[in-house]
Amino acid sequence: MVDGAPLSYGQGVTFTVVGSRSGAAPFALSVLDNAHTGMGCAVAETYRAVIDLARLAERLGYHRFWMSEHHAMPAAATPSPQLMLARLTGETERIRLGAGGIMLPNHAPLVIAEQFAMLDALAPGRIDLGLGRAPGTDPATAAALRRHPAGNDEFPQLTVQLLAFLADRFPPGHPYHAVHAVPGPWQAVQNRVPLGDTTPAVWILGTSTFSAQLAGRLGRPYAFALQFGGADPAEAFGVYRENFRPSAALAEPYTLASVGVVADDDPAEARRQAQSAAAAMLRMIQRAPYTLPPPDDAAAHDASAEERRTLDGYLDRFHHGTAADVAGRLDALHSRTGVDEIMLVPMGPSRAGHRRTVELLAEHYALAPPG
DSSP, X not given: OOTTOOOOSSOOOOOOOOOOOOSSOSSEEEEEEOOBOBTTOOHHHHHHHHHHHHHHHHHHTOSEEEEOOOOSOTTBOOSOHHHHHHHHHHHOSSSEEEEEEEEGGGSOHHHHHHHHHHHHHHXXXXXXXXXXXXXXXXXXXXXXXXXXXXXXXXXXXXXXXXXXXXXXXXXXXXXXXXOOOSSXXXXXXXXXXXXXXXXXXXXXXXXXHHHHHHHXXXXXXXXXXXXXXXXXXXXXXHHHHHHOXXXXXXXXXXXXXXXXXXXXXXXXXXXXXXXXHHHHHHHHHTTSOOOBOOHHHHHHOOOOHHHHHHHHHHHHHSEEESHHHHHHHHHXXXXXXXXXXXXXXXXXXXXXXXXXXXXXXXXXXTOOOOO
């Protein structure tokens, strides 16, 4: 539990959160890729498109490029974002790379600490580790993943364990005091080499005040996934800021909101792509496989009144239209919440459409890479 839980160790990992505000936006801009794979598209083709989008985001001046963890979803081919991040460390030079997020109850904290320390060694100072407590899949698949007893309620303690492994700071007497993540501080001491200057930047992800309170108490940056559900980010950000405790990792609160977007020169095409994404969310709610139908199929679906309410809700949640249309809603989100950074989540089955979304919004906000 967050309230009353001993969150005292493992908080000494230092990093700096820097927003990229070189353009006209009053907030930093980043990209999240869910490896969306439309019907008729091979997964190898999707992975090539992910690499291309990361390169494009870097060239255009976006601040971060994240990927997320999903399982048993035909339209979201990222069961292990850290594997793709390893590839992206060699495909990019400047942009920050990260997982948004790793669903920590699916994993042993020691394994995640070691994997992301490896990534930081490959791309020092560029690795973000976003942590979430949802399974990223359906209940049956979650049960197959979670062979250890940890569940969502243990997320705060799992997070603290991971932070302690990254910093090698379990207190004397703790069962893991003599357990060390490699690579990490302990390995550097044993090999008589200088400790690295960087470490993965740990974020807390969520869609509720629970995650917001935890992020604040741990003194970590907080990311709100606005593309899911109907929770209010303003309320969550308020709880986060009220509970924020400055730490060695972060001196002041830092917030991010991820938003589903489709931008196109033709607003009708943007709506078509968003309709496909809404149809995929409806399928997931109905416990059907999460697939992205062709836009014509999504538009032709004879929806019941209840289905139409769900579809319309997601269609509104996914910001779609021209670049000016989408940017107007992003600006309104910033004005209402004071969010420090907005992460674009390109939606729909068209990978070409994802590229166009990223290009149009970079042009609208006059993004430019540093230097």
